[in-house]
Amino acid sequence: MKAPPFAYVRPATLDDVIAELAGGTGDVPSGKVLAGGQSLVPVLAMRLGRPATLVDINSVAELHGFEAIDGTGAGALRIGAAVRQRTVERADVTRAVPLIGMAMPFVGHRELRSRGTVVGSLAHADPAAELPAVAACLDATIEVAGPAGRRRVPAGDFFAGAMTTGAGPEDVVVSVDFPAARPGEGFGFAEIARRHGDFALAGVAAKVRVGGDGAVAQARLTGFGISDRPVTRDVTDLVRERDLREAMTELAAEVVDTAGDAHGSTGYRRRLFGVLAARELAKARGRAHTSAEEATR
Amino acid sequence: MSAPSHTPAHHAATRPAPRATKVAAHERVEIDMTVNGSEVTLRVPPRVHLADALREQLGLTGTHLGCEHGVCGMCTVLVDGAAARACLLFAVQCEGAEIVTVEGLGSQEDQHPLQRAFSAHHGLQCGFCTPGMLMSSYDLLAGCASVEPEDLPVEMSGVLCRCTGYRGILAAVADVAAEHPDGVPAPRNCRPRTLVGRGGPAPARAGDAVPEARPPAPVEVRLPSGAPSATVEVRTELGVPVEKAWEVLDDFHRLAACLPGAELVEVLGDDRYRGRATVALGPVKLTFDGLAHVVEREGRRMRVLAQGADTGGSTTQADIRLRAEPTEAGGTVLQADAALFLSGRIAQFGRALAGDVSRRMFEQFARAVEENARTGRAPAGPVKPTSALALLAGVIAARLRAVVRRIRRSR
Ligand SMILES: Cc1cc2nc3c(=O)[nH]c(=O)nc-3n(C[C@H](O)[C@H](O)[C@H](O)COP(=O)(O)OP(=O)(O)OC[C@H]3O[C@@H](n4cnc5c(N)ncnc54)[C@H](O)[C@@H]3O)c2cc1C
Ligand code: FES
Ligand code: FES
Numbered sequence: 292m293k294a295p296p297f298a299y300v301r302p303a304t305l306d307d308v309i310a311e312l313a314g315g316t317g318d319v320p321s322g323k324v325l326a327g328g329q330s331l332v333p334v335l336a337m338r339l340g341r342p343a344t345l346v347d348i349n350s351v352a353e354l355h356g357f358e359a360i361d362g363t364g365a366g367a368l369r370i371g372a373a374v375r376q377r378t379v380e381r382a383d384v385t386r387a388v389p390l391i392g393m394a395m396p397f398v399g400h401r402e403l404r405s406r407g408t409v410v411g412s413l414a415h416a417d418p419a420a421e422l423p424a425v426a427a428c429l430d431a432t433i434e435v436a437g438p439a440g441r442r443r444v445p446a447g448d449f450f451a452g453a454m455t456t457g458a459g460p461e462d463v464v465v466s467v468d469f470p471a472a473r474p475g476e477g478f479g480f481a482e483i484a485r486r487h488g489d490f491a492l493a494g495v496a497a498k499v500r501v502g503g504d505g506a507v508a509q510a511r512l513t514g515f516g517i518s519d520r521p522v523t524r525d526v527t528d529l530v531r532e533r534d535l536r537e538a539m540t541e542l543a544a545e546v547v548d549t550a551g552d553a554h555g556s557t558g559y560r561r562r563l564f565g566v567l568a569a570r571e572l573a574k575a576r577g578r579a580h581t582s583a584e585e586a587t588r
Numbered sequence: 589m590s591a592p593s594h595t596p597a598h599h600a601a602t603r604p605a606p607r608a609t610k611v612a613a614h615e616r617v618e619i620d621m622t623v624n625g626s627e628v629t630l631r632v633p634p635r636v637h638l639a640d641a642l643r644e645q646l647g648l649t650g651t652h653l654g655c656e657h658g659v660c661g662m663c664t665v666l667v668d669g670a671a672a673r674a675c676l677l678f679a680v681q682c683e684g685a686e687i688v689t690v691e692g693l694g695s696q697e698d699q700h701p702l703q704r705a706f707s708a709h710h711g712l713q714c715g716f717c718t719p720g721m722l723m724s725s726y727d728l729l730a731g732c733a734s735v736e737p738e739d740l741p742v743e744m745s746g747v748l749c750r751c752t753g754y755r756g757i758l759a760a761v762a763d764v765a766a767e768h769p770d771g772v773p774a775p776r777n778c779r780p781r782t783l784v785g786r787g788g789p790a791p792a793r794a795g796d797a798v799p800e801a802r803p804p805a806p807v808e809v810r811l812p813s814g815a816p817s818a819t820v821e822v823r824t825e826l827g828v829p830v831e832k833a834w835e836v837l838d839d840f841h842r843l844a845a846c847l848p849g850a851e852l853v854e855v856l857g858d859d860r861y862r863g864r865a866t867v868a869l870g871p872v873k874l875t876f877d878g879l880a881h882v883v884e885r886e887g888r889r890m891r892v893l894a895q896g897a898d899t900g901g902s903t904t905q906a907d908i909r910l911r912a913e914p915t916e917a918g919g920t921v922l923q924a925d926a927a928l929f930l931s932g933r934i935a936q937f938g939r940a941l942a943g944d945v946s947r948r949m950f951e952q953f954a955r956a957v958e959e960n961a962r963t964g965r966a967p968a969g970p971v972k973p974t975s976a977l978a979l980l981a982g983v984i985a986a987r988l989r990a991v992v993r994r995i996r997r998s999r
Contacts, residue, residue, distance in 0.1 A: 292656045296613040299634035299680050303608040325681075332637075332676040333657035343613075345634070347681060350605040377670065400746030402661060402724060405670035406677065487745045 294335035301347040305354070305436060305463070311346045313438050313461050322346045324463055326372060326411035329403045348463065349373050356466065359384050367432075367468040376404035376412070376422075387471040390429060390496060393480035394421040400488040413449070414464045416456045418549070419490035419516035421482065423450055427521040428496040428513035431469045437462035450520040474586030475508075476500045477578025479571030482516070483563050485554055491516035492555045493547070493563035499530065499575040501583050507531050510572060514564055517547040530572055539568040603668055606683035621685045623648070624692030625778030632679045639663040639674035642689060650690040650719050654748070661747030664720040664727075665689050666775075671727030688775050690719035693726065695777045696931075702726060702772065705760035713751035720747040725761045729772040737762045809881045809893040811905055816927035818943040823923045824954040830914040832961040833922065834888045837910060840880075846956035848949050859883075865896060867945075874898045888912040905929040922954050 300311050300322075312322045321343035325331055334340045348354055354373035359366055368388050370379060379385050380395040398404055398412065398421050412422040413433060426433070426446040433444045435458045446467075449457045458464050472478070482494025493516045502508040510530040513523040524546065529538040543561040551557045611617045616631045623646060630645050637656075642648045642665070654660035656675045663674040666688040694700035702722055705711070712718045724747045728735060735743065740758045749757065764772060826833050836842045840861055844852040847865065854862040859882040866875045878896025889911045897903045908926040915921055928946060 293640075294635045294637070294678075296633065296635050298613045299609070299611045299617075299678070301606065301609045301681075303605075307608070328676050328678075328681075329658060329673075332678075336657040336675070349681070350608055352605065355605075396742075400661070401727065401743065402664050402671040402673055402746045403658065403676075405667070405672050405727075487742045 292336040292338070294332065295338060295341050297335070297342055298344040299347065300344055301350050303350050303352075305351055305465070308346055308348055308351060308463050309436060309438060309461070311344065312463065324348055324414070326414070327375065327403075327407035329399065329407035330411065330415045330417070354465065357382070357384075359387055359471070360468070365473055366471040368471060369466050369468050370409045371466045372408060372410040372414075372464055374408060374410070376407045376409055377401075379409055380404060388429070388469045389472055390425050390478045390480060390498070391422075391469060393478060394425045394496065397421050397480075397482055397484070397488075397491070397494075403488075410464050410467055413446075413467060414456060414458060416450050416452075416454050416520070417490065418453050418519050418521070419492075419494075421480075421491070421494065421496075421515065424494065424496045424513045424515035424521040425480075426467060426469070427523045428498055428511055429470055431467050433457075433467050434465040435462050436465050441465070447523065453519040472582075473500075475502070475579055475583040477575040477580070477582055479573075479575035479578070481567045481571050483567070493517050493560045493567065495564065495567045495571050497568070497571040497575040499572065499579045501576070501579040503583075505580065505583070507576060507579075510575070512542075512568055512572060514546055514568070517549050517560055517564055519549070522546045526572065530576065535569040535572060536565070539572075540565040542568065603684060603686075609680075609683070611680060617680055619679055619683050621682050621687055623687045624689060624775075626780050630679055634678055634680045636679050637675050638665070638667075638677045638679050638682055638687070641679035642674065642687070648689050648691050652716055652719055654716075659748070660717075661720045661724060662717060664723040664747060666723060666727065669730075671724050688723075688778060690722055692775045692778045693722055694775070698776050700726075700773070700776050701764050701767065702729075702760070705764045706757065709756040709760040709763065711753055711756035711760040713749075713753045717747055717749040717751075717753070721749070721757055725757075725764070726772060726775070729761070729765055729768065730774075731771045732765075734769065735761075735765045737765075740765075809879055809895045809905070811893060811907055812929050812931075816907075817930040818928045818946065820924070820926045820928065820943055820946045820950065822947055822950045822954075823921055824951060825915065826920040826922055826954060826958040826961070828920055828958055828961040829918055830888065830912050830920040832964075833920040833957060834912050836957050836960045837888075837890065837912065838885075840882070842960055843957075846953055846960055848952045848956070859885075867949075874902055876902075876904060878904075903931050922957065924950055926950075 302308050302311055312324070323331065323342040323345055325345040325347045351373065354371040356369060356371035357374045357378065358369055360369045366387065368384060376395060376398055379391065385391055395404070399407065409422055412420055413426055416423055427450065431446045433446060433449050435442055435444055437459060438461055444457045451457060477499050479497035482491035484491050493514065496513045498511045499507060500509045507527060507530050510526045511523060512526045513521050515521045524542065526542070529542070543565040547557060547561045547564050549557065549560060609617070611634050614633055616633055619630045619632065621628060623642065628646060630641050632641055632645070639651050639653050642651050651665055651674055652662040653675060654662035658673050658676045661673070664671050665674045667677065667682070668686050694703045702725055706718065706722065711721070721744070724744060728743050740761055744758060744761060836846065841852060844850055844861065844863060849866040851864045852861055853864055856862060861880045863880060864875060864877050876896030876898050878894060880892055880894040882890055882892050884891040889909070892908045892910070894906045894908065906926050906928050908924060911923045913921045926946065
């Protein structure tokens with residue numbers, strides 16, 4: 292299947308990207324951002340979309356930024372919109388955010404990660420995608436630029452539904468900041484897919500922080516593939532006090548609302564979610580303890 | 589699962605971003621890139637993906653297409669050193685990029701270790717997934733410090749094999765990984781050459797010399813060493829006396845006129861002749877420019893060496909022995925033994941088909957010799973190139989007859 296005809300623009304600056312996106316016919320912008328193309332091109336090939344113009348952002352120098360930055364307080368990893376998943380996967384700086392390293396092998400296949408971008412995955416906002424879940428679990432910050440200027444959006448507010456985000460059709464996502472892990476934090480990540488590299492039937496990302504006394508200070512859990520967007524819950528109380536497996540089964544009934552399909556019913560996804568969540572929270576708690584001990588040594 | 593660790597040095601991952609550009613939907617744009625070590629310029633509208641550009645503009649049909657939306661992995665090539673789906677990348681995005689396709693990985697004479705391992709482990713059945721599997725596994729093992737065999741099913745899951753050849757494929761990759769713990773050797777067949785595809789020669793770049801469309805005609809016939817691609821032995825009875833038949837064969841002008849699709853272009857002396865021959869077979873139409881050299885004439889025997897090349901990069905060489913003998917009934921038995929050496933696209937014909945086609949052409953040649961001997965004069969024009977339909981029909985009929993005979997015999 293071939294893509295329908297489109298005009299192709301490759302601007303050199305972010306301002307030109309925004310101008311190209313705004314310059315549609317009539318009120319509706321007719322341009323689409325082309326980043327890695329690993330989700331957009333299949334859409335074109337299947338004739339599910341016919342944008343008049345593709346705006347390739349890969350020649351905008353500013354969007355290639357990839358670095359550890361010091362925010363107020365703790366540090367973060369800033370990933371520009373043109374940075375490939377594979378670059379992030381292999382870079383030493385990425386160790387600052389262990390959850391990215393855990394999730395990345397599940398993002399499609401090697402051959403896709405060499406082109407696909409981290410930001411493109413967030414902008415595409417597939418409900419079963421891994422990186423949006425990582426962003427949601429860590430409460431990453433997403434920077435968006437548009438005709439009205441720039442704004443920073445917390446990941447919790449960014450994902451608005453299946454393939455719908457806080458970035459409008461005239462906006463371009465500039466970068467994402469993932470907070471770096473701090474001592475006493477531990478993480479867990481798992482998913483079940485029909486075949487490795489396929490989108491998850493259900494998956495979880497977990498983050499646990501333990502205090503100086505060794506008790507759980509905070510626990511966050513994000514499920515993906517289970518609703519129309521990543522769903523994040525503070526599970527501190529559940530992890531502290533109760534039988535994890537039972538607590539997660541109860542939580543699953545609340546958060547897993549995706550309709551069943553040929554690959555798994557809603558009930559099956561609830562079971563998957565419950566099992567994965569309990570397992571990964573327990574692992575994250577164990578890693579948090581190890582991390583706290585190493586820090587005090 | 590332990591993710592394989594990579595040293596980035598092996599990957600030419602970063603290159604300066606290509607210059608800003610703007611192309612209308614139906615406008616063709618010139619793209620410069622390096623493909624298997626050759627600099628090429630393509631002219632494509634934006635919607636053409638890299639796999640189609642490689643296949644249709646450069647004739648590099650080793651890159652296969654299955655799904656064209658990123659799922660099957662057939663189209664996997666190296667882009668700036670990393671495996672990527674060529675169907676999810678528009679050619680217009682590849683300005684300045686360095687592409688390596690399976691053709692660049694190794695050649696028939698000098699295969700890459702991965703190619704040898706796939707063959708040794710029977711890692712291919714129909715071979716449709718093989719280019720994708722090779723390029724994906726190259727990407728996995730290049731510059732890779734360690735890949736554990738138990739990780740291979742996951743690491744190789746990006747390419748689908750419909751023939752369930754996975755066991756052999758994974759065994760081959762595991763073998764090469766163990767043999768080359770510090771990374772597999774670089775691609776073996778990347779060097780500057782003229783890439784000419786079905787769409788005609790790639791347009792020359794401003795200031796560049798126009799690439800030679802046809803390879804310069806040789807003055808000596810050189811036969812390759814090694815086993816021929818096909819051998820043919822044909823005997824045909826002609827209803828003319830042997831002296832008459834031999835007169836035709838002994839005069840190269842008359843002989844050439846009897847060759848289907850052939851044309852004598854120039855007599856070079858020393859019994860060497862420059863000519864042109866066209867073979868049309870179904871959708872295939874090849875025109876060979878070449879040389880024939882009669883190296884032996886003795887009684888009613890002769891040996892001819894021939895060589896031809898067509899613009900698509902196919903070459904053929906032949907070592908032909910012709911012999912005419914009288915029959916008791918006063919006719920002639922014409923006998924030909926030929927060893928054929930084929931390379932390039934034409935080699936994709938199976939051995940059997942190449943043999944069948946050659947045999948049919950020889951039979952046509954023999955009929956023309958008979959005709960020429962009978963009328964005593966050279967025909968007005970050269971014998972028409974073998975008609976595709978007639979030839980195919982003849983080949984199929986002959987095969988059917990053989991099958992029927994076999995069935996009868998086995999009763
Ligand atoms: C066979 C296959 C399997 C896959 N499996 C998975 C999987 O398991 N998990 C997973 O997460 N993904 C998967 N993907 C999707 C893909 O690999 C990417 O991770 C990602 O979704 C797209 O990133 P990209 O850079 O290629 O974006 P593109 O395809 O270029 O863009 C995707 C969408 O986002 C928009 N966009 C991109 N960048 C920006 C920006 N900076 N600003 C505004 N809008 C932008 C585009 O306009 C487009 O609408 C799979 C893809 C394929 C083909
Ligand atoms: S043809 Fe490209 S992945 Fe199937
Ligand atoms: S060998 Fe036939 S598809 Fe793999």
